[in-house]
Amino acid sequence: MTTLIKGTTLPNGSRADLAIEHGVFVDAAGVTADRTIDASGLIALPGLVDLHTHLREPGFEQSETVLTGTRAAAAGGYTAVFAMANTQPVQDTAGVVEQVQALGERAGYATVRPIGAVTVGLKGERLAEIGAMAASRAQVRVFSDDGMCVHDPLLMRRALEYVSTFGGVVAQHAQDPRLTEDAQMNEGVVSARLGLAGWPAVAEESIIARDVLLAEHVGARLHVCHVSTAGAVEVIRWAKARGIRVTAEATPHHLLLTEELAEGYDARFKVNPPLRTAEDVEALRAGLADGTIDIVATDHAPHPAEAKECAWGEAANGMVGLESALSVVHAAMVDTGLLGWADVARVMSRTPARIGGLRGYGDAFALGTPAHLALYDPAAHTTFSADSLHGRSTNSPYLGRELPGRVVHVFHGGVATVLDGELRPAEEVSR
């Protein structure tokens, strides 16, 4: 099936035709197309890559599975997701990571790259079999205990060194557990009033400060997950200026939402790290714009309804975010003039792929490269609703909110996963 995409706007602003054949981009000139897509008015982005997703399978299939999670990803314009390790059993052996990878391949909606745990069972005691996971069919290069912080300094040092042995990177969930016991929301003016235990910014910043110095000392790469505070951005900026090989991600929700949303005790807004202040949002946006923050990563965290429809203190942390990510970045960064579409392609596709060691995303739309593509209508407006969600869970903070833009067509390795805003059926996409 040869697909011709006519009149799309590239991230650099120029108009072009694109063509896909046998799963790769081919010269559009002179192509005989089985399917032609009129893409005038649509922006062509390289398929988005999420370095931080929770697919919940194996173990928590009531919240999400690899199939439903990658369908949600495709609906959001993603063609690759890195699946975090806090499954059950934990992704701490070659067997489990190969299983998750295989599930992703069979589903076909997006490339699934499992992330390996740093420690066995995420317990923070012993290193997991990092070498085995790196050598497995899953070729794991990103290691994280996300959900938990690798807080023991000695263990973090060893992890940085050992993971670098295999050309990988440790992705740290920065949260000092002693400063955040039973924490419920950002510590500050709102938490004092609401009587909710606070999660102070320093509990994130102090771990990042320690980790960048450790990474410098042992000459390893470090990736910081979901940066959420202005102070953390400052620390990372300082570290990069010193030449430390640190990369950092920010979630779409931390670029848009603030702690006041906790005031109705609606647990859809409960997340770890928590929503912070307007000053923190400003600093994150500026950091993403100036490159201190390298990428956007969703931290897509599905939870069943009963884990959110309860008192705040009993609710689970997390928000789904794959379907809304591009629109939220559009609202927070493009509409505010902080990023252009070429920058969006960089922070949501090329750079996350580079950090994760994922090939095929280096040179967007280059002939002969895999056809990973998202066509986005920037002029559309939608009220985000449960119909906009395609995973198994509905814990989105954007329900009822007006968001700009709409993902119209998505191709994963040349296979259409989304056409005319609708997901293609599983039989068609599956390998």
Place this chain on the structure above:
Amino acid sequence: MRHLLSTAELTRQQALAILDTAEDMADVSGREIKKLPTLRGRTIVNLFFEDSTRTRISFEVAAKRLSADVINFSAKGSSVSKGESLKDTAQTLQAMGADGVVIRHPASGAPHTLAHAGWIDAGVVNAGDGTHEHPTQALLDAFTIRRRLHGAGSRGRDLDGVAVTIVGDILHSRVARSNIWLLALLGAKVRLVAPATLLPVGIGDWPVEAGFDLDAAVGERPDVLMMLRVQGERMHDAFFPGEREYSREWGLTDERLARLPASTMVMHPGPMNRGLEISAAAADSPASTVLDQVANGVSVRMSVLYHLLAGEES
């Protein structure tokens, strides 16, 4: 008024209406027949997810004095302790036709969730949620202060200019928060005294002055000294070194009691740790309003139930 979830949401008019109606409810409690027919046929559920005999009984007496039917639902030994969710419990109450729900819960915000999630039609009274609020406690405290100051002439009066000093674990105290909003609303001047570890970060815009020195605060001769219960276990999380030092620095000792003017009211929401935050002599002195607070609790809770459930908006 559909729900009473916090004193922060009350208007001055609503607060005074509740206090004034409580005056009439107090009169009923002085009669031989301590009963009004006002809420006859209404069902009020006491939904207590935290143990609390005193507050639950206070609400039960209040409801019964208004001729309402009362159902007590406590967490221990109920389906709640077996893992039934707040939502399922709420839907059961709705199916049973509860008109009012009095809820005490360990999670801040649970009454708010119960009132606004769309699970029940009943009016919701917050009887204490986590470390957030305990509005009826603040109302009975304000009622007690007003009565002690103005006696039979209390009706319609606020607490303009009354100096209230609250001492103790402000950080974890829902009583403190509710009192701060209500006292400020009624015109009182509020001062907080505690070690820095027990004062929340981020109280810069609260209508209070905060400090660490109880002796200095006593020297200011406040009209009311409100002592909060402090949990000795907090010393294990390094909030203070131990009971001896806490009591020495922030306890209402006999020596501090002697330095207070005789007219200063000594208040405590209970239960008291005699010898820790308050000496036995202080607790039993004529300045202590502790027993008045308990008696007034019934009158104030009758008033709250009346305002929530008697009129057409309910």
Place this chain on the structure above:
Amino acid sequence: MAARILLQATDIQRALTRIAHEIVESNHGSSGLVLLGIPTRGVFLANRIGEVLEQIEPGSVAVGSLDVTMYRDDLTRHPTRLSNPTQIPPDGIDGKVVVLVDDVLMSGRTIRAALDALAAIGRPKAVRLAVLVDRGHRELPIRPDYVGKNVPSAATERISVRLQEIDAYEEVTIA
């Protein structure tokens, strides 16, 4: 539609004086009497009747108030009402002749509520009713013992009682 004046200030005071004398006459004196005004305006009327009785037989009459808010049968049909003080004189009502005093008598439901309120306080020897205006339209078998003025009225008409203790002028009008 202009309001018609039914009673002017002097008419009101004459009616209250007459009611006071009727009470003394039917009670064979003023011992054992307790006047309880129903808030708001019934209280002022009870005080005035009490003042007249005080002139007839000094030191004999006890005056107080009886709030009926909590005993009303129509609470859920209106926004929440604020209650008023109930002040029972020190000697109580047991064995006394209680005279309830109100400004306007219409359906009788207020008086029904007052009887319930009295029952919770004590056991009077007898209960009598004095009203400034009886405008008919009874819904319950309640009848007044002492009436200032009988005013046949349409149910849609409004009768307003203004007393200077609270309204700064005195008149009773119908519109």
